[in-house]
Amino acid sequence: MRILITGITGFVGGHLAEALEGSHAIAGISRTPGVFHTADLLDAAGLDRVLAQVRPEWIFHLAGFANTGASFKVPAAAWRDNLTATLSLYDAVNRSGLRPRILFASTGLIYGDPDEPGRACDERTTLKPASPYATSKAAADLASFQLTRNPGLDIVRVRLFNQIGPRQSPDYAVANFARQIAAIEAGKQEPRIETGDLSAQRDLTDIRDTVRAFPLLLEKGISGEAYNAGRGETYSMQSILERLVALSTVKVEVTQKADRKADTAITRADATKLKQATGWEPRIPLEQTLRDILDHWRRGSK
Secondary structure, three states, X not given: XXXXXXOOOOHHHHHHHHHHEOOEEEEEEEOOOOOOEEOOOOOHHHHHHHHHHHOOOEEEEOOOOOOHHHHHHXXXXXXXXXXXXXXXXXXXXXXXXXXXXXXXXXXXXXXXXXXXXXXOEOOOOOOOOOOHXXXXXXXXXXXXXXXXXXXXXXXXXXXXXXXXXXXXXXXOHHXXXXXXXXXXXXXXXXXXXXXOOOOOEEEEEEHHXXXXXXXXXXXXXXXXXXXXXXXXXXXXHHHXXXXXHHOOXXXXXXXXXXXXXXXXXXXXXXXXXXXXXXXXXXXXXXXXXXXXXXXXXXXXHO
């Protein structure tokens, strides 16, 4: 299978490439010079060249603006990288005359707070995105559906809830906690962690589990349909930090800034549709994921 991955040098893209390596011909698009096919998704001519060279049968569209907090500061960048760039990719595919299956990576944050407090979000839940990041992804998600109708692109949508794992940027809470704990263990930071609101509850899945669902969706998913991908259980950020500290060799003082509030209080996936369509289930226990994340940062702190 000839596969093209946008955002291949990112957190999700890197783990997907590793999972597919050896069984498929993999090409990737990145803005990083000298890595795979260097191209910007807003560069129509560049995209045309890549598609002509690779002639992909599958495309995993993972590239985009992914930082919720930063999207409040630079909303135009979120809209450009999530909606405009996605439409540019789809236009290039349509021009190419190729008809690859495309997996569009959306986010569970497009749901916002659930219709009923505490209820898991399924694919019929009302979209109430609460950040420029989530709103721009919701627009790209809906555009992905529309373009399966006209001009008839073959796109499957996967709505990812919170993904965690080794190599994730410390811009994200769990990785940031682990980075600081590893630095404290190495004597490079005082035994103190300052956080934002830790009451938010998140549905956390190991990225290595999540990327296993991607090829299954292109094998078995229905064009135009959306599928939630998540564990279906929520954990407060307070409990995650406590678990990481318990896995460490140090005592840590935690202080919270009351002015840092989460944009959505609880996000929990109902992934029944994905499981029924593909047989996918998460396999990696949360404790193993947290241990692997902490070990990753420990290696970097030596």
